């Protein structure tokens with residue numbers, strides 16, 4: 001019996017694999033390595049002492065998926081696989097809609113063929129768009145500002161409809177806030193292709209000397225120090241949130257949605273300063289223009305996950321900074337050394 005992690009070699013997938021294996025939940029990984037490396041498997045084995053099966057497949061490919069379901073007894077799926085770069089989605093909307101919707105539909109159809117009922121989906125706080133924080137799960141959705149966000153919104157709708165039509169389906173939608181950090185071993189972490197779009201990998205690449213300086217995208221927002229405020233969550237807390245969600249999905253039919261965040265807003269400047277002081281490294285920065293589509297303040301109300309899943313984020317911003325740096329400094333070129 002195993003849980004299939006699509007996109008299981010990626011940043012959140014690999015950390016969730018570790019959390020599952022450490023909790024004696026067997027996993028099978030499926031990934032096409034479009035934004036990940038098969039080398040992550042050795043690292044997962046080093047951390048957990050277990051080497052899960054890893055299939056090199058595109059999960060849009062139903063035939064390849066069927067082979068996995070035929071070879072393994074898959075009792076549930078956590079669907080991480082998907083394209084996730086906001087700016088790229090504006091340039092390549094068709095690729096985003098095709099890939100993200102198709103992969104989810106393929107997985108759901110093959111699950112149905114094999115009688116597999118539990119499905120946990122990687123959604124995003126981006127579905128809330130521009131609304132006052134803290135965001136509860138009952139806040140309006142569908143105010144996305146880019147195709148990436150719309151794919152998350154549309155897949156949520158597909159899953160709600162699928163669960164309504166099939167009372168045997170057990171679906172959990174997880175709306176992530178801003179996952180950063182790395183496993184405390186420093187053996188696995190975030191390894192973006194090219195120049196990072198997101199704040200923490202940009203900071204760590206400046207700190208390690210690969211990039212010259214950070215550009216802070218605006219300091220005139222209506223926030224305490226003028227820079228953008230987000231709800232950063234340690235990726236191992238997030239991974240443990242998936243385990244809690246799997247437990248919930250096992251016991252509950254229907255479709256339920258949970259925020260996975262800390263409930264605390266942290267500004268860009270606070271993050272840069274915490275990173276420097278915790279790790280004793282300088283992060284040179286300049287203040288630049290606002291980035292198109294950015295919001296001033298986004299953070300979660302995480303109470304529902306605490307009440308119903310019994311899960312809350314435990315790790316601090318200092319932990320996130322320490323672990324992100326530990327990963328980056330030991331692996332300046334990601335899984336290639």
Ligand code: UFG
Pocket residue numbers: 084086124125126149176177178197198199200202214215216217218227228229230268291294298
């Ligand atoms: N930022 C900078 N400089 C950078 C990168 C980011 O100042 O080089 C700032 C942004 O302006 C923002 C904050 O750092 O204020 C966080 O930016 P990220 O790009 O790290 O994250 P976002 O909040 O923009 O987006 C993230 C995910 C999306 C997801 C969204 C959900 O990347 O996939 O959270 O709220 F949709």
